[in-house]
Amino acid sequence: MAGAGVAGVAIAKRGDSPSAQWEAPAASAAPATTSGAKPVEESATVESITLSATGDIIMGSAPNRLPANGGEGFFDSVKKGLASDLVMGNLEQPLTGDTGSSKCGSPPRPNCFAFRSPPAYAEHLKDAGFQLLNTANNHSKDYGTAGYRNTVEALEGAGLEHTGAEDQITVVEIKGVKVAVIGFSPYAGANNLNDLDAAAAIVEKAKSEADLTVVQVHMGAEGSDKQHVKPGNELFFGENRGDPIKFSHTVIDAGADLVIGHGPHVLRGMEFYKGKLIAYSLGNFAGGGKTLSSNGVLKYAGILHVSLTKDGEYTGGKFLSTYMNTTGVPTRDSKNERGRELVAQLSESDFGDSAVSIGDDGTIKPPA
Secondary structure, three states: OOOOOOOOEEEEEEOOOOOOOOOOOOOOOOOOOOOOOOOOOOOOOOOOEEEEEEEEEEOOEOOOEOOHHHHOOOOHHHHHHHOOOEEEEEEOOOEOOOOOOOOOOOOOOOOOOOOOEOHHHHHHHHHHOOOEEEOOOOOOOOOHHHHHHHHHHHHHHOOOEEEOEOOOEEEEEEOOEEEEEEEEEOOOOEEEOOOHHHHHHHHHHHHHHOOEEEEEEEOOOOOOOOOOOOOOOOEEOOEEOOOHHHHHHHHHHOOOOEEEEEOOOOEOOEEEEOOEEEEOOEEEEEEHHHOOOOOHHHHEEEEEEEEEOOOOOEEEEEEEEEEEOOOOOEEEOOOOOHHHHHHHHHHHHHHHHHEOEEOOOOEEEOOO
16 A cells, blocks of 8 residues: 555644634734744643634745735735634745746746745745645646745745645644644645545554644646536546545545645535535635636635544534635635635535535534
8 A cells, every 4th residue: 555654744833822713813812823832731621623724825926926015914804714723725836936947947838827926925824824834736846846845944934834745744733632734636746636545544644643634635627617526536637636525535534534625726515524524625715916817706715614622523613705806815705705605505516415504604514
């Protein structure tokens, strides 16, 4: 079985972080970071912790398509909505200077997209409250292995955790609860979502290293017509981008407590499988410098909140709608909640009896 010898377990302790809650904390409440965190009392009993997650994040594309003000305030509209005990996102670009090895060549090939933002932009992620970024996707090596190394250095320099390299299990400790996060995609250098035996093996390994196991996965075909999840493998420009349902069920069977999907650039539905939540795609969260299309349904996304006990029991969840404005800046959609409506409709359409139930306040409940 491939992947049996799993390496690279990174453990980062995060002590007291904002308490699990659905209402955003007061503006003065700062997100947790590794520095200055208070140690957790061994005798403390934590009923549950709350995780939040987003879909695709591109802050801009140097040198000519970067956000205004050097990216300052880029996440201001969504910062309160992100706050939780562990804030995660899918970083779909390298943080690097020009390494001279763009995948699109020089001059760039037509219809090829290579994105990069300055390494200093890692601080914008930190300021927004992000604590862990997934790099298992099709853009993390847009500027080659050197660009990827620069990304890792930038994230670590800002005190941010990351996951997504092959055989990498990243473990963070929150209020005494160890959470393992693993990134998957169909691309070289990442855990392969199309090798189900290897996927099960690394999830089983993660389960032995932590209390909770979260899977981040870049899966599925792309485009405004790809909102629905159907059985079978999804192909895009000749790439096998996995069987989202089979993969998600496989990793839950192996011990995963939560599956967070992204990649199709649109929102998709959510279901419960064996009591575990699967979010098949959280959409385009940010496309700074107009790097991602904001036409039609491509602009809608959201922030997923999930509360779990130490033994993996789902105790609550919420979906907060967002959208990308005309320049690709993530914006809270608190007035219309269009993303929430889309997820509710798609869940019912695609999953029937296993679909999530989403209330008018965004509360996510298992099927009755």
